[in-house]
Structure formats: C-alpha cells, structure tokens
Amino acid sequence: DDGPDPRHTPTVLALLEQHGIRATFFLIGENAVEHADLVREIAARGHHIANHTWTHPDLRHLSEAKVREELERTSELLHRTTGKAPTWFRAPGGDWSPASLKVSAELGMRPMAWSVDPRDWAR
Ligand SMILES: [Zn+2]
Numbered sequence: 339d340d341g342p343d344p345r346h347t348p349t350v351l352a353l354l355e356q357h358g359i360r361a362t363f364f365l366i367g368e369n370a371v372e373h374a375d376l377v378r379e380i381a382a383r384g385h386h387i388a389n390h391t392w393t394h395p396d397l398r399h400l401s402e403a404k405v406r407e408e409l410e411r412t413s414e415l416l417h418r419t420t421g422k423a424p425t426w427f428r429a430p431g432g433d434w435s436p437a438s439l440k441v442s443a444e445l446g447m448r449p450m451a452w453s454v455d456p457r458d459w460a461r
Contacts (some may be wrong), residue, residue: 342363364390390427412418
C-alpha cells in the first residue's frame with residue numbers, strides 16, 4: 339500500500355521476483371502520477387495494481403462527491419498508465435464508509451481489506 343515509492347518499490351519488486359510471488363499493489367494517485375515509470379514496472383512484472391485513492395484521506399469525513407473525485411481520478415490515471423482499469427479498492431487506514439463502498443462499486447471496483455497487519459507501516 340501507499341506507493342509507488344522510488345526508495346522502497348524497487349526493493350519490494352526484487353524480493354517478490356526472488357521468491358516468485360505475485361502481489362497486489364494499492365497505489366496512491368498522487369504518487370503514481372509522480373512515478374509513472376514505477377507503475378508500469380509493477381504491471382510489467384505481472385503484479386496487480388489497485389486503487390488506494392488520490393491523496394490517502396480519511397474517506398469517512400468526505401462528501402460522496404469528494405470520495406468520487408479521489409477514486410475516479412486515481413482509476414483514470416492507473417488506466418491511462420497501465421492500459422487496465424483497477425478492479426480493487428482499499429480505503430486508507432481501512433476506514434470504510436457507506437459512500438466509499440457505493441462509489442467504488444459504481445466505478446467497477448470491489449473492496450479489499452486485510453486479514454494480517456504486519457505493522458510494517460509503524461517503521
Ligand atoms: Zn494506505
């Protein structure tokens with residue numbers, strides 16, 4: 339989650355390749371637009387790219403129109419960059435809301451949460 343990041347994404351990609359693992363990357367739009375080359379690299383290596391909003395806000399505090407802007411802008415960018423529209427969405431912080439579930443469904447995405455939190459983000 340939260341990439342792509344020029345410091346960490348290449349390391350993660352190398353580790354996944356070393357172990358023959360395919361992963362899903364939940365990308366933030368404003369990072370993806372800065373590092374389109376990394377977005378294409380993730381896709382070229384056979385990983386799945388998914389939507390993690392444009393600015394990583396707490397969606398529970400946004401209007402439905404703002405939620406739509408966050409998700410639609412990111413999906414359009416990822417589609418333009420990889421040639422594929424994302425089909426999965428994860429709410430920042432796992433903070434789901436009725437509006438984010440509704441809008442993501444309308445944009446053709448399913449919600450994906452997690453079952454294990456390795457707390458890697460704490461570092
Ligand atoms: Zn996140």
